[in-house]
Amino acid sequence: MSDELKKGLEGVLVAESELSYIDGDAGELIYRGYSIDDLARDASYEEVLYLLWHGHLPNSEELAEFTEAMSAERELHDDVHDIVRSLAEADENPMAALRTAVSSLSAHDPDAAADPQDRDANLQKGRRITAKIPTIIAAFTRIRDGEEPVAPREDLSHAENFLYMLNGEEPDEVLAETFDMALVLHVDHGLNASTFSSMVISSTLADLHSAIPGGIGALSGSLHGGANQDVMEALLELDESGKEPVEWAKDKLEAGERVPGFGHRVYNVKDPRARILSDKSKALGEAAGSLKWFEYSTSIEDWMNEEKGLAPNVDFYSASTYYQMGIPVDIYTPIFAMSRVGGWIAHILEQYEDNRLIRPRGRYIGSTDEEFVPVEER
Ligand SMILES: CC(=O)SCCNC(=O)CCNC(=O)[C@H](O)C(C)(C)COP(=O)(O)OP(=O)(O)OC[C@H]1O[C@@H](n2cnc3c(N)ncnc32)[C@H](O)[C@@H]1OP(=O)(O)O
Numbered sequence: 001m002s003d004e005l006k007k008g009l010e011g012v013l014v015a016e017s018e019l020s021y022i023d024g025d026a027g028e029l030i031y032r033g034y035s036i037d038d039l040a041r042d043a044s045y046e047e048v049l050y051l052l053w054h055g056h057l058p059n060s061e062e063l064a065e066f067t068e069a070m071s072a073e074r075e076l077h078d079d080v081h082d083i084v085r086s087l088a089e090a091d092e093n094p095m096a097a098l099r100t101a102v103s104s105l106s107a108h109d110p111d112a113a114a115d116p117q118d119r120d121a122n123l124q125k126g127r128r129i130t131a132k133i134p135t136i137i138a139a140f141t142r143i144r145d146g147e148e149p150v151a152p153r154e155d156l157s158h159a160e161n162f163l164y165m166l167n168g169e170e171p172d173e174v175l176a177e178t179f180d181m182a183l184v185l186h187v188d189h190g191l192n193a194s195t196f197s198s199m200v201i202s203s204t205l206a207d208l209h210s211a212i213p214g215g216i217g218a219l220s221g222s223l224h225g226g227a228n229q230d231v232m233e234a235l236l237e238l239d240e241s242g243k244e245p246v247e248w249a250k251d252k253l254e255a256g257e258r259v260p261g262f263g264h265r266v267y268n269v270k271d272p273r274a275r276i277l278s279d280k281s282k283a284l285g286e287a288a289g290s291l292k293w294f295e296y297s298t299s300i301e302d303w304m305n306e307e308k309g310l311a312p313n314v315d316f317y318s319a320s321t322y323y324q325m326g327i328p329v330d331i332y333t334p335i336f337a338m339s340r341v342g343g344w345i346a347h348i349l350e351q352y353e354d355n356r357l358i359r360p361r362g363r364y365i366g367s368t369d370e371e372f373v374p375v376e377e378r
């Protein structure tokens, strides 16, 4: 038994997985052998979900069946709707609302009582949770903003249907493709903190409805998925300040703060997803006739790279991409969860298939020889 302390489990190998491969020095990301560039360009979110959950890219028939089964699960039970409404009316934090609503889905899931390791039941449960998350986020956002929810449609793709439910109108092709691509880019990333959290929970043989809210909770933090909202808030703060981007970034570092959207535990170079998303952010700016957000971002990127040797992660350019798509800033992290749930489920399935309780050690550094004194004598 090694006594070497690895804080943050940095670099510690704890599992084998066939799901995603990351080369942090080359800036490369692969899902089950397929490059992220190819998948982002040519595959839909539904195809990538199928790939992750079933091990191969679907043929047309498999994809049609899978897509139909997923889209048939978009509606929420009335009780879940009531929960979403009450959370929105209480102005709950969107990630907290998502965590609570997803947890409540077990009450109406016909497979909720199945053996936690039953793969078929987990695929059904996973499909239902994944299909319902966009409905929860869109309904929450609309109610919170004083509007009535828009019912899901089965004839639209996962990406199209979300934007339709959010805005009350069908997205144009550019918005639908950009959003679908963002979902593909965010779906899996090795043993990141939220995926690992959901694996730890499932390793106790707790069920999927326990592991997914755990993943949502872990993703919400500002060192992880929560950074996409922080990035946009920072860009808005920069805009408001009237400062030059470099001056603003310098001030931030001098104040001892981190610049959200930079740095990564695994990448030592620019995140390949940031590369793809920066192109999207630029294209959206060009289409809108203003490159302001893109140019703020690239100025900060160049300076952070020169000054700190830090490169942008996935959250940096997703922020300005979503902003230019008109998506409310405080649902950027729920949108991350909407995608990453596919990866959580795939890793949980792997965990159940070759399960060993995840239980590391901590080094005890407290005292060992205190004399107990009864409470009335303390
Ligand atoms: C989807 C995702 O989860 S991607 C990550 C999203 N999170 C963010 O964007 C938040 C900002 N980034 C960070 O806080 C970090 O880079 C993390 C948490 C992502 C990775 O952290 P770690 O691997 O633990 O690196 P660590 O925190 O030790 O940082 C290493 C050094 O880089 C610095 N650094 C890392 N990120 C940043 C940043 N964004 N801004 C300024 N300095 C930074 C640290 O201060 C540290 O410097 P030091 O050695 O002089 O003290």
Ligand SMILES: O=C([O-])CC(=O)C(=O)O
Pocket (backbone or CB within 6 Å): 188, 189, 190, 191, 192, 193, 224, 265, 266, 313, 314
């Ligand atoms: O892998 C990580 O540590 C963070 C993460 O989830 C990602 O970059 O998508």
